[in-house]
Amino acid sequence: MNRDWLPIKTTPWTMGLALLALLLLIQASAFPRQLDLWLLDEALTTNPPPRSDDVVVIAIDELSLDRLGRWPWRRNIHAELTSKLRDAGAKTIVFDILFSEPSADDAELADAMRAHGNVILPIYLSPPTSNYLLSEQLPSAPLAAAAYALGHAHVELDDDGVARGLYLFNGLGTQLWPSLSLAANGEEPRTLKTPEAPTFVNVRDDYRIVPLSGGAGSLPTYSYVQILNQPPAPELFKDKTVFVGATAAGFGDILPTPFSGLSRPMSGVEFHANVFSADSQALLISQAPKWTASALILFTIICMSLALPRMRPARTLAACLAAVTVLLGIYLMALFAMRLWVPVANALAVPLLALPLSSGLRLAMTNRFLNRQLDELARSPQVTLPEPSRRHPTQLLEHFQALFQPQGWILEQGADLLSVKDMNASDTPENLSPGQWRHSSNQSWIRLVRGNASYTLGLTLPNDLSREAIQRYLNRLDLEGPETRHRVQKPSENISARIERVRIATERMNHMQQFIRRSFERMPDGIIVTDELGVIRFANGHIEEWFQEPMPSLGGLPLARLLEGHDPRETPPWHETVSDTLTLLQSRTVDLRVRNMDFLIHFAPFALPESNQHGIIANISDISELREQQRQHREAIDFISHDVRSPLVSQLALIEQLKRDPSHIEKAQLDQLGRLARRSYHLAEEFVQLARAEQLTETRFYECEFLAIVENARDSVSEQAAEKGIHLQLQGTEDLWLRGNAELLERAVINLLTNAVQYSPAGSAISIQVFPAGHQACLTIADEGSGIAPEELPHLFDRYRRQKSSELAGIHGTGLGLSFVKIVVEKHRGEITVASTPGEGSVFTLKLPVSDPIA
Template identity: 80%
Template sequence: MNRDWLPIKTTPWTLGLILLALLLLIQITALPQRLDYWLYDRVITANPVQASDDVVLVTIDELSLNRLGRWPWPRNLHAELIAKLDQAGAETIVFDILFAEPSPDDDELAEQMHDHGNVILPAYLSPPTSQYLLSEQLPVGPLASAAAGLGHAHVELDSDGVARGLYLYNGLGERLWPSLSLAATGEGPQRAKTEDTPPYVNVRDQYRAVPLIGGAGSLPAYSFAQVLTHAPAPELFSGKTVFVGATAAGFGDILPTPFSGLSRPMSGVEFHANVFSAQARSLLIRPAPDWVSALLALATILVFALALPPMRPARTLLACATAVVALAGFYLFMLLVLRWWVPLASAMIVPFLAFPVSSGLRLAMTNRFLNRQLDDLARSPQVALPAPSGRHPTQLLEHLQALFQPTGWLLTEEGDILSRRNLCPADIPEDLTPGDWLHDSNRSWIQLLRGDTRYHLGLLLPNDLGREAIQRYLGRLHLEQTARANRNARPNENISARIERVRVATDRLNQMQQFIRRSFERMPDGIIVTDELGVIRFANGHIEEWFREPMPSLGGLPLVRLLEGHDPRETPPWHETVSDTLTLRQSRTVDLRIRDKDFLIHFAPFSLPDTDQQGIIANISDISELREQQRQHREAIDFISHDVRSPLVSQLALIEQLKRDPSHIEQSQLEQLGRLARRSYHLAEEFVQLARAEQLTETRFYECEFLAIVENARDSVSEQAVEKQIQLQLQGTEDLWLRGNAELLERAVINLLTNAVQYSPGGSGVSIQVFRAGHQACLTIADEGSGIDPEELPYLFDRYRRQKSSELAGVHGTGLGLSFVKTVVEKHRGEISVSSTVGEGSAFTLKLPIADPLA
C-alpha cells in the first residue's frame, strides 16, 4: 500500500517533532519572554486594582525643595514631620530615605521615632565604592535602634527594564531583610534557606508581581513642606500608613512600570506604597515555576499533533484560533482570579506555528501524492478502445469478414498466401502505399507493415449501393502502426504544472468512466459497445443474463456473430444492419427475440472525443412488458367493440322487424331504438374522450375559469335532472382561474354530474360546491343516492370497472367515465377523492392548482 499519502499514521509524529524543534529554537531568542511581559502588561493595565484606604504619601517634591532648601535637610525636619504625623494619628510611618551618615540631629530624630513607636527605615544593599564588595547600607546606630523595623528598598527590574515586582526578602549571608511594605506590617528579618552563605552574596526570596493601582500619581500624596507648615490633619493621616520619600525630578528612584514605561516613571516610594496596598488586600501575584510553562507548551504540542492531522484543512484555522482563545482564557483566570502568573507565551506560540506547519505538511503530502498519481497514470493503460493498427492482419481480415461479408478476399505475407477467396496475388496493384487503401471498382487493397514483415490485404465487396460507403469507411480506418509518444517522462516539479497534468488525466478518465458507468451499467437496458470493426469491447450485465453468454466470451466476439447465434434472420441480415450503422453513420432499430422474450435493439454510431476512434453502441430494451400491454389493449378494444356491437346488432334487428311490418310501428319500439342508438353513441364518445385525455399535454393548456366550466357542465345535464325531478344546487361565486383544457375539464364534470343524477332517486338533490382552498380550486359534487359499496371504492376509477350493485339495478355503463375523470384531473396535476356511505349517498371532490396562487 502506498504510505506517502496516509497522514493519520505519519503526520502526528512529524508535526509534533517539528513544532517541538521550532519552539526550542524560539526559546533561544527573547521572543517568549517579551511576549510574556507584553501579555502581563496588557492585562494589568486593563484591570487596575483599587487602592487601599490605609495608604498615603508624603513626598519630597519640587515645592518642598524650594521651601526647605537644598538636600540634604537637617534631620530635625524629619523629626518635626514625624511629630506632625503622630499628632494626626498616623499608625505607621515608612521612610524611603537612607540615613546612613551621622548627623548632629540624629538624637532628636531618634527620640521622635521612639515616641511614635512605629517608624520603618530602609536598608540598602550596595558596595560603598566600586572597589568594595556588596555590603549592607543601614541607618546610623541611634536611628536603627529607634526604628520599629528595617526593610529593604530594592525593586526588581525585569530584562526589559520595567519594574513589575520585587522580592519580599533580600539580604546578604544568612539574614534576609523584608521589603519596606512587609516591614510596615511588622515582619522582621529571617534566615536564608541556604546555610553557610558567604556574607557578600546577595540572597533574594519570594518574588511577587505587583498589580499597580495605576500610573505615577495614582495614590493620594501630600507635599513634605505643606505637612510641616500646616496644622496636623487627622482626617488625612489618622490610622493610615504613611510612606515618605522623594518624588522630585532627578531626585530619588525612578521606575518604569507597565502603566508608563519610560515616558512617565514612578518614584520608588510610590511603588513601595503600591506594594503595601496590594499586600494589604492580598492581591500580590505569585509567579508559577518554570516547569509549568514548559509543561503547558508540551501539552499544547501534543494536542495539536494528535488533533490536526485527521482534521479537515478548512477547520485547522478555526482549531488554532480556538486554542489561542482557550489559552488566553486560562491565562486570565490564573492571573486575575487565582493570582498566579503563568508564563504562557511558549504555549501560545504553538498554535501560530501549528497552522503554517500543518498546512506545509499537507502541501508536501499533496505534492507527493500528485507525483505518485502522475507516475501511476503514466504507467497505467490508457482508457480507450484498442486501435486497429495494433492488430495482426489475420485478425483484421477476420473482423472485416464478419463486418462487411465480402464476396472475396486475399491476405498475403511477403508473397505467401495466408487466406484467399475469389482473388489471387496477380490482382494486387503495384503502386500501393503502406497504410493507405486503394479502391478499384469493387476491389479494395491495402499494404500493411508489421515490424519488418509486409502484408497485402484485399477485399472483394458486393457491387451494390453500400459499396461506396464501405470504401469511404475503410479510408477512415488507421491500420498502420505509428510511433508512440514518450509516456515515461518525469512530471514537472512545478506544483501548478503537476496539478494541471493530473486534472487533464483525471478529466479523461472521468469522461470514460462516466460514459461507461452512468450510461451503460446503471441503465435498465442491455448495452453493447463495439469498436470500429464491430467487435464487442464492452457489455453490461443484462447482455450476459439475456444472451446467457459468460462475460469473458463476449469480449472480442463480433456483434454480428452474437446476434446470428441467437436470432438468425435473412431479411435484413445482421451483418448488413451493423455495417450500415458504421459506414453510413446512421442509427438502426430492429426487433430481437431471445428465448421467448421480445427485445428492441437500437444501433447508434459514436466517436470518442479528441480521437478518430469510432464504434457502435447497441442498446437492447426488453419490450416484453410493452407487448403484453399491447395485448391487453387489444383485449380492451375487443371489449369495447363487443359492447358497441351489441346495441348495434339490436338496432339492426329492430329495424328489420319494423321494415317487415311498417304499418304497425309502435312508440315503444321507436323509444327502444333510440335508447340503443344513444348507448352506442355514448360508448364510442366515452372511448374517444378517454383517448383524448390520455394524449393531453400542457401544450394544449390555456387560461380558463373554473366556475364557468362547472356552470356549463350543470347546464348540460340539467335536462336529465329535470326528467328525474332532481334539483342541481350550485354554490360558489368566486372566479377561480386555472391553466388547463376547459373542454376536457367540462367533460369530466359532466361525467360526475351525470353519474350523480343517474344514481340518485327521483325528487332528491345534487349539491355542487365550487370554492377555493389555499392554492387549489375545489369542486365537490354530493348526491343522495344509494352510495358505493366499501369493497368497490379502491377499484372505482379502474378502466372498464362497473359497480356490481349498479349492474344488478339495471343501470348499465361502460366503466370508462370515472377513469376519464381521473385521467383528466391527473393531467392537470390535481387530485380526486370520493367519500360514500351506503344508503346515504356519495361525494366526489376535485382539487386543481390555481393558475396564479398569489392573486
C-alpha cells in the first residue's frame, strides 16, 4: 500500500505536549480571564433569575434632593420614614446610608429604629484619612445600639471594573461582618478560627457571584420623598424588606454591572437589594476550587490528543466543535444547576488550538498529494467557450451583423478602412477608451486592441424600441483584449501557487459540465432526467415551480410517482408510459395537467454513459396559453353561432314577411328591423374593438391627456343619458398625461359609461371623477343602479359573461364590453376594480400610470 495515501499519524504525546505548550503561551495575556468574564456575563444576562417579591427599594433620587434639600438630611427625616414603613408593615428596613458622625437627631432616629425592631445599618472599612490605617466606620453609638444588626456594604470590582459579586463576610482581624443582604436575612457576624490577625488587616471570606435580576431599575423602586409625604402604604411594604439608599447622580455610589457597563451603572443600594433577592432564593453562585479548572484543562488535552490523530480530516472540525459544545454544556450546568462558576476559557482554548495544529500536521500530506496530481490535472482536456475578448474585430462585426442587422457599420484598423456601410470615418468620436462602448443616439462605437493593432468599430442600430436593449447588451459584453486586461498577480507562496494550479485545472474540467447544467436550467421547457430505473436524477427550475415540489425532494423520486401524484389517470397509466419508454426504447408524447395548467410531456430514451442501460429525458412544454386560445376560439364560434346568427335570422325572417305583403308595412316592423340591424352592428363593432385591444402594443402608444379622453367619452353617451333623464356629473380639472392609445381608452370609458346609463334608473345621477393618486391617474364611475350580485363579481370581466339579473330584467348584452375594458387597462399597465351593493349601485375604479411620475 502506498503510504502517501495514509493520514498522517501523530502520537498522543506529540499532540498533547504541543497543546500544553501553546496553552502556556497564551497565559501571558489577559485574554483567558476576559473570556471567562464575558462568558459569565452572557450566561447571567441572557437568563436572569426572577426577582424576589419580598424586596423593595426606596431611592434617594434627584426629586427627593430637590424637595428635601441638600445632603446630608437631618436624621429626624429618616426617623419619620422609619415610622412610616413600620406603620406600613415593612418586615425589615436596610439603610445603605453611613451614619458614622454623631447628630443631634440620633435619639429620635434610634427610637424609631427600636420601635420597628428590625433595622439594619451599614458599616464601612476605610481609613478616616489618608494618613491613618484601615478601620471600621460604624454608625454612631445610639444608632448602632438601636440597630437590629450591622452589615458591611462593600462590593467587589473585577479586573475590568465591573461589579459581579461580593464577599459575604468582611472585617478587620478575626471579626467578620456579614453583608447587608445577609444581615437582613438574619446572618450573625463570623469569628475566624485562625491566629488573630492585626486589626488593620482587611479579612474577606466566602466570595459569591450575584446573578442580577436586571439592570438599574429592575426592582420595585419608590422615591424617598413620595413615601415620606404620603400615608403609610401597606399594599407596597407589608412583610417586605425595604432597602433605603442613594440613587441620585453625583453620590458616587454607582457600580458598573454586566447589564449596563458604564452606560447605565447601578446604585449600591440596588446591588445590595439584588444580593438579598438572590440570597433569599438560594441563587448566589460560588467559585469552584482552583483545581477544578486545572483538571478540566488536563482532561480536555488528553481527549483531544487521543482522538484527533485517529480521525479523518473532515471530522476534525466536528470533533473540536463537539468538544467546545460539551465544555460549554458542563459550564452552564454547573453555573445554573449547581450554582458553581468554573472558569472554562483555558479548557475552551484547547480544542480551538487543536484544530489548526492537527490541520498543520496534515498539510504536509496534502502538499505531497498536490505535487503528484498537478501534472495529471494539467494534461486533462480543456473544454472552454471562446471568449469574445479573444475574437478578431472582423469576426465580431460578422457576428453583430447576423445578430442585430444594423443599418450601417464601419471597421477601421488605424487609418485603414476594413469594412463600411452607410457610415463615415469622420463620424468617429474622439478619445475612445479601449473596450468601452460609447453610444450617441442610435450609433455605438468601441476601440479594440489586438496585439499591437488598434481597431475602431461603429454600428448604426435600428432606431426603435430595441435600440436601448441592444446598447445595454453591448455594455455587458467583455471585448477588452487580453493584453489590456488587469493581470492577476501569481501567488508567491509555494502552497498557494500549487492550489491555484489545481483550481485552474479543475475549473477547465468542470466548465463544460456547468455550461450544460446552466443551459438545461435556463431552457424554456421543463427538463427531467432519470436513471435506468425511472428515478429522477436531475430536474430544472421549471419542474420545481410547476409541480410545487422542492428540489431536494425531486431527486430520488420515481418519475411515475411524481406524475401520478399530480395528474392521476387510468388510461394509459403513467407507470406504463414510463416503463414502455425504458423497455421498448420508444418515445412517447402525452398530455399532462398540473395545478390547472396544461402541458405536453415528451418521453425520450437515451443511453447512459459507461452503461448498456437507458434513462429517460422528459421534456415538458407549457401549452396553457395555446389551450386557452383554443378555448377562446371555441367560445367565439359558439357565440357567433348563437348571438350573431340569431339577429340575422330574425332580420331575414322579417324581410321575407315584408316581401310577402309589401303593401302593409308597419312602422313597428321597421323599428324592429332597425333594432335587429343595430344589434348586429354592435356585435360586429365589439368584436372589432376587442380584436384591436388584444393586438395593442406599446408601439401604438403616444402622449394623451386623460381628462380630455373622459370628457369626450362623456359627450359620446350624453344623448343616451338624456333620453333617460340621467345627469352625468364630471369632476376633475387637472391635466393628467398618459402614454397610451387615446382611441381605445376613450372606447373603454364609453363602455363603462354606457353600462352605467343602461343599468341606472331614469332620473338618477352618475358621478364621474378624474384625479391623480401618487403616480397614477384615477377614474371612478359611480351609478345608482340595481348593483351587481356578490356571486357575479368574480366573473364580471370574463368574456361572453352576462349578468343573470340583467338578462332577467330584459337588458341584453354581448358579454364583450367589460372584457374589452379589462384588456385595454391591462395593456396600459393599469388596473380596474369594482365595488357594488345590490339595490344601491356600483362603483368602477380605473387606475393608469402617468407618463412622467417624477415631473
